[in-house]
Amino acid sequence: MQILLLQSSNLLLLIISFFISINIQFCLCGEDPQYANCRKAINCGGIKDIGYPFWGVNRASYCGQLGFEVQCLDNVPVINMVNTSFRILEMNPKNPRTVKVARQDYWNKICLQSTLVNTSINVSLFNYASGLANLTFYYGCNTSTPSTNSQVCTINGSDVSVAFPQTGDEHPVANYTCKTEVLVPVFKTAALALENNQTSIEDAVDEGFELGLQIDNDQCNYCEGSGGTCGYNNTTTTQGGFVCFCKDQPYAITCAVKSDQTGCT
Numbered sequence: 393m394q395i396l397l398l399q400s401s402n403l404l405l406l407i408i409s410f411f412i413s414i415n416i417q418f419c420l421c422g423e424d425p426q427y428a429n430c431r432k433a434i435n436c437g438g439i440k441d442i443g444y445p446f447w448g449v450n451r452a453s454y455c456g457q458l459g460f461e462v463q464c465l466d467n468v469p470v471i472n473m474v475n476t477s478f479r480i481l482e483m484n485p486k487n488p489r490t491v492k493v494a495r496q497d498y499w500n501k502i503c504l505q506s507t508l509v510n511t512s513i514n515v516s517l518f519n520y521a522s523g524l525a526n527l528t529f530y531y532g533c534n535t536s537t538p539s540t541n542s543q544v545c546t547i548n549g550s551d552v553s554v555a556f557p558q559t560g561d562e563h564p565v566a567n568y569t570c571k572t573e574v575l576v577p578v579f580k581t582a583a584l585a586l587e588n589n590q591t592s593i594e595d596a597v598d599e600g601f602e603l604g605l606q607i608d609n610d611q612c613n614y615c616e617g618s619g620g621t622c623g624y625n626n627t628t629t630t631q632g633g634f635v636c637f638c639k640d641q642p643y644a645i646t647c648a649v650k651s652d653q654t655g656c657t
């Protein structure tokens with residue numbers, strides 16, 4: 393009798409603990425929907441880690457800062473700037489957050505430009521990282537062969553020449569006039585490899601270049617450190633409204649309680 397009683401109380405305990413665990417599970421899964429949405433990176437072209445301050449595609453606008461919109465075009469994550477579009481090759485989501493981008497119009501087709509525009513970035517959103525150099529593409533020069541190692545291709549019957557930055561001021565078309573020139577940033581290492589004939593102009597351009605982001609990295613690190621995910625407070629009247637989305641609710645700076653990052657998704 394005593395044994396039976398003990399067994400049934402054990403069973404009761406088991407049932408109670410079962411319901412408690414279900415309840416806990418429900419609590420953990422009742423995530424703030426903004427937190428759930430903003431924790432996800434942009435899903436486009438298999439490029440990982442495109443997160444805050446970027447938004448667009450599957451990330452709601454409140455997941456990123458104004459201006460950092462990404463579009464997914466033909467499975468390529470693209471940022472549009474004034475006259476140029478850039479494809480995102482990579483994002484470093486850790487401090488400091490940076491993106492590696494390449495000019496979309498020069499990607500895989502350095503000789504098929506329909507319009508010639510210089511690379512321009514919105515300096516209130518981005519800055520050029522260090523370790524870059526500009527290649528100068530010269531178009532419409534009045535010569536067929538300005539210099540043997542700089543001739544790239546022919547457009548409209550005239551050669552396109554590229555000046556490598558490492559050679560300093562040595563203009564490959566010094567004694568000729570060209571209709572226009574276009575500056576395209578590349579990594580210094582790629583520019584150096586180019587001069588040493590270790591890479592092609594196309595590969596150097598396709599390697600892209602790095603941009604820093606004009607955001608408060610510390611603010612976002614602080615939020616992420618508390619288990620939150622960074623976002624945009626769209627009800628603030630002042631620009632650059634920040635919000636820290638946490639599992640339970642949004643907070644201004646950090647999560648009140650450290651969220652369990654290995655919780656349900």
Ligand SMILES: *[C@@H]1O[C@H](CO)[C@@H](O)[C@H](O)[C@H]1NC(C)=O
Nearest residue numbers: 458459460474514515516517
């Ligand atoms: C640069 O970005 C800011 C923030 O989104 C925007 O207000 C401004 O119009 C942009 N500038 C240009 C030249 O597009």
Ligand SMILES: *[C@@H]1O[C@H](CO)[C@@H](O)[C@H](O)[C@H]1NC(C)=O
Nearest residue numbers: 474475508509510511512513
């Ligand atoms: C954009 O292109 C137009 C025409 O080529 C040019 O006049 C303008 O200065 C360019 N804007 C920027 C920010 O480069």
Ligand SMILES: *[C@@H]1O[C@H](CO)[C@@H](O)[C@H](O)[C@H]1NC(C)=O
Nearest residue numbers: 508509510511572573574575
């Ligand atoms: C690009 O910039 C260079 C140097 O600033 C300038 O000489 C050239 O005309 C610009 N090209 C275009 C297409 O605007």
Ligand SMILES: *[C@@H]1O[C@H](CO)[C@@H](O)[C@H](O)[C@H]1NC(C)=O
Nearest residue numbers: 511520523524525526575577
């Ligand atoms: C490349 O040219 C742009 C536009 O003229 C300039 O802002 C940038 O600083 C240059 N980059 C380097 C590494 O010289």
Ligand SMILES: *[C@@H]1O[C@H](CO)[C@@H](O)[C@H](O)[C@H]1NC(C)=O
Nearest residue numbers: 505506507508531532547548
């Ligand atoms: C080539 O010629 C076409 C037709 O005249 C013109 O529209 C185009 O802008 C030219 N391209 C270059 C790169 O000069």
Ligand SMILES: *[C@@H]1O[C@H](CO)[C@@H](O)[C@H](O)[C@H]1NC(C)=O
Nearest residue numbers: 538539562563564565566567
């Ligand atoms: C340009 O012309 C000058 C004088 O004729 C000559 O010394 C120089 O080597 C030429 N530069 C190039 C790149 O051909």
Ligand SMILES: *[C@@H]1O[C@H](CO)[C@@H](O)[C@H](O)[C@H]1NC(C)=O
Nearest residue numbers: 533534535536567568569570
């Ligand atoms: C190209 O134009 C420049 C300036 O107009 C002139 O000095 C030079 O002789 C021309 N070169 C050729 C090959 O026509």
Ligand SMILES: *[C@@H]1O[C@H](CO)[C@@H](O)[C@H](O)[C@H]1NC(C)=O
Nearest residue numbers: 540541542586587588589590
């Ligand atoms: C690169 O190749 C060009 C053309 O073949 C040659 O003139 C030049 O000396 C080479 N440069 C190096 C650093 O090997």
Ligand SMILES: *[C@@H]1O[C@H](CO)[C@@H](O)[C@H](O)[C@H]1NC(C)=O
Nearest residue numbers: 426453454624625626627642
């Ligand atoms: C503002 O953000 C909230 C989430 O924080 C979202 O539900 C709402 O749709 C957003 N409003 C606008 C106008 O974007």
Ligand SMILES: *[C@@H]1O[C@H](CO)[C@@H](O)[C@H](O)[C@H]1NC(C)=O
Nearest residue numbers: 625627628629635642643644
């Ligand atoms: C968002 O901004 C509004 C207006 O400034 C403020 O009242 C609200 O508390 C902010 N939200 C958070 C989560 O900080």
